[in-house]
Amino acid sequence: MPSLSPLSIPSPPLEFSQFQIGPLTIHIYALFILAGIVAAMLMVNHRLTKRGGEPGVVIDIVLWAVPLGIVGARIYHVLTHGSDYFYEGADLWRVVQIWDGGNALYGSLIGGAVGAAIGCRFAGIRLWSFADTLAPAMLVAQAIGRLGNWFNHELFGLPTTLPWGLEIESTNGAFPVGLPEGTLFHPLFAYEIIWNLVGVVLLLALERRFRLRWGKLFALYLVWYGLGRAWLESIRIDPSSDGFLGVPANVWASFAAVLLGIILFVVQTRRHPGLETSVYRAGRGPRPVVxxxxxxxxxxxxxxxxxxxxxxxxxxxxxxxxxxxxxxxxxxxxxxxx
Incomplete structure (x- = not known):
């Protein structure tokens, strides 16, 4: 495929997006998601331990958060792509065939939040303490996961003449009709990676400067990620979600994340103006070491x-x-x- 710029970003060959191990098909996208989860776990474990949490307690929470996050991601995807799953003669089993692709980050946040609440309850950890330690780690995980979109030839935006445009094959089903072969597109996956990594630095700096606790750092995460995602989704042209009033569902979800983050920050600032005394719930603590x-x-x-x-x-x-x-x-x- 001809390139309009020597600095343009080539898309990996589609055959590189998956490989076989015996009867199993391994998707590169799934490996990046898994790598992001592991990186986030390690970061949360370090941050929670520094605040007095028992080393490894994050595993007790993740065992609830990750499975419910996957369920939430699938449910959100199906609901926001209803026309792909619910039509006359449709095979409804496709709704649960998660291995064929189709997951949504906002759904994983909702499902993961439910799982984290359950896990924190059993582990005796305050949910807001866990959420604050998770906030920058989530951005790290999301940055890693977006590399999977590159291998899948997805998450690209409007045509661009900028030198770092993304190359997409004209045979791609999402390639706009009428555009010439060699057209470059905004690499939204790369923009989000940069946005997320900048967010990590910003959140850690604000946390260090203002000692943000009681869910306030997580609130800023929602605002930061929602703002960036709303902009990216507004210039995205590959299929992402059904819309409402001409606006994609993911843009509405991004606005909701920003609003929720602002409300959460204001409410928690008023309810908890002081510092946390412990990451553990009242009456709970780390297991004794003899x-x-x-x-x-x-x-x-x-x-x-x-x-x-x-x-x-x-x-x-x-x-x-x-x-x-x-x-x-x-x-x-x-x-x-x-």
């Missing part, structure tokens, strides 16, 4: 577990050291701290 110390001929057994609130307030295990003023705000008392 340490044995020799004392003469006898063994002295110590659990090594302090009060969760005390250790969190002192900054132990969180990698943070709070000032007296910050601790006063967190505890709601004006008494001097010694």
């Amino acid at each position: 340490n044995k110390k020799k004392k003469g001929a006898d063994d002295e057994v110590s659990t090594g577990l302090e009060s969760v609130d005390e250790s969190a307030a002192s900054g132990e295990g969180s990698g943070e050291r709070w000032t007296d003023d910050e601790l006063k705000a967190a505890s709601g008392t004006s008494a001097p701290l010694r």
Whole structure:
């Protein structure tokens, strides 16, 4: 396919989008999604542990969040592509054939949120604490996952004469009729990768500067991602979703994410002006670790577990050291701290 610019982005051959291992068909897109999930898990585990969470507790939450996220992604996709699944003579089994492709990120957020709430309940972790540690990790996962769209020849926008335009074969079903072969398109997947990575840096900087807790960092994630996705979806031309009032469903979902993020930030700022004292729910804490110390001929057994609130307030295990003023705000008392 001729290129209009030496800097244009070529699309990988479609045969590279999947490969066989015995009877199994492995999709490159799925591998990038899996890599994103693993990267997010590692990042959340590190961040949650720094705040006093038990190492590995994120696994207890992910075991609920990921499966329900997949279910939510599929349901959202089917509902926003109803014309592809519900018509006279349609094979309704296609609705559950997730291996044929068709998942939506906003659906995964909804389903994953339900799963995370359940997982946090069992693990004893505050949902908002988990959400805040997840916020930048989600953007990392989404950036990695978008590379799968490149292999699938999807998520591209309007034609462009910019030197970094994306090459799409004219035989692609989404290639606009009437355009000449060699037309370049906006590489929306690359734009979103850049947007997400910039968002990671921004969220981490804001968190460090303002100590954003109680779901406030997650609220900013919703605003940031929603704004970027609304713009990208508005110039997207490959099939993405059915529309309402001439506006694609994903654009409506992006507006909803921005609005929800703003409301969440305002509400949580008013309800929780102070700092978190612990990532654990009231009455819950990390499992005790038994340490044995020799004392003469006898063994002295110590659990090594302090009060969760005390250790969190002192900054132990969180990698943070709070000032007296910050601790006063967190505890709601004006008494001097010694």
